[in-house]
Amino acid sequence: MTDHQEISLDWMSGDQSPPPSAELRPEVPHPARMYDYYIGGKDNFPADRAAAEQVLALSPLVRISALANRAFLQRAVRTLAEQGVRQFLDIGTGIPSAGNTHEIAQSVAPSSRVAYLDNDPIVLVHGRALLSGARPGSVSVLQADLRDPKAILADPAVRELLDLDRPVALLLFAILHFIDDADDPYAIVRTLVDALPSGSYLALSHATADFVDPNEAGKGPAVYRAATAQLTMRTREQVLRFFDGLELLDPGLVTAPLWRPDQAPQDTDGEVAIWSGVARKP
Template sequence: MTTPQQVSLDWLTDPADEGHVPADLHPEIPHPARMYDYYLGGKDNFPADREAAERVMAISPMVRISAMANRAFLQRAVRHLAGQGIKQFLDIGTGIPTAGNTHEIAQQVHPDARVAYLDNDPIVLVHSRALLAGASQGTATVVQADLRDPDAILGDPHVRQVLDLGQPVALLLFAVLHFIDESDDPYGLVRRLVDALPSGSYLALSHGTGDFVPAADATKGPAIYRNASAQLTMRTREQVLSFFEGLELEEPGIVTAPLWRPDQPILPTDAETGIWAAVGRKP
């Protein structure tokens, strides 16, 4: 089976139609999922995505390191949660698939692990469904949904078919909440989702921060995203900690992504990587 790293956007075009790209992908507008794919060294992005990503990296050279650290944190967190006996995962804002996806990591521990992937980007949905078509273990589904509508997520029949929300679930929100503006009440959205899950469930999230960026540069990165399909709202450590209100934080608490239960030697830059990360258990 072709691995996600080997896939490029070439397959989205129709040679008989002079390389036409489907309009709903809006290739002329930078998209955070495709920019993130570029940070990770992927090929699933358009020129507009690459140009915007390069502008961000020119302002903050650490952004590529942060993206890779975030991906590694996802894999460690999923492995940890599966080790705690969790077999159900609700992964919202999953992004374009790459090596070591949630179901792949979880099913290494529990072959019968169940995963519901949710995203609102059509290119993510197509890639994810292609990836899952080759999966031979466990159960997984890909659903088009928006984090801003938690009730629709919780009531979606495809989600309900895969996940038993009466049993513990790991809610995964990796690098997605910084695309939710304050006016959309991100804390209320997370609380609604967590409240719907039973005791013994977990919240695992990562969030971009400007805590380690000079004040003069703190607004430059978000300004580039104003021309993208989703805006960027960086939050402080204290603000990210608020998402875990009422939950029991797993050790080591809220730290930068590379420092959450690292499985590689710690580097001097790890303490200032611009991604806060944490996992909390619902008592």
């Protein structure tokens, strides 16, 4: 596996470069597969399920939050497509599941193009087959690290698919909590947003411990430390800072189920541990 591994749909249709390889290491719990388990996916192994169950025993809200995050992703992408956005830069794609970004966007506007980026080769391995139904040339799955935003912006495969001189929706769903403060997530988001033209959007969701008893707050991240990722929970105020200089769409930064819900909210929806928002670059 090289630093830059592109899996294009041309390749999926059969005649291009060899398939990517990645060590699946099924015995080590993996955050993307744990998330897949939370949202009811099938791409996970016993070690992933055991670690996920440990997290769920500490906080059953994690599954509700993961499902709510996924539903927010779908409503946000649909809203963006309805607002006329046709280009999506989806970083931290995760293992494809039902209702992926390109499926939602293309159901509104078939010409929508989506660049999926994830730093995890395992996600690419799981992802390539599941994305094979997409319209050729409209979707790429690329290996890239959010901590190197300049490399993402300079990536020829990103630039081939997306015209960065025209509005782009930057999607950072459930990824920024994997970026440590030491890596300056605010500067990362600023670099990406600064490179996009007026009329672009930032949509993000972020795990929080705002609703958790302070004595319990460290336990979820501890399970992730035993897996392969660190988890940095942030407060609503800290998440709001990612939108500095942007215009938040109604209803602002809210817990995932409360962002333009399809159904009447339930009593517990205000405490789902995911802050969610969509904003426009003026």
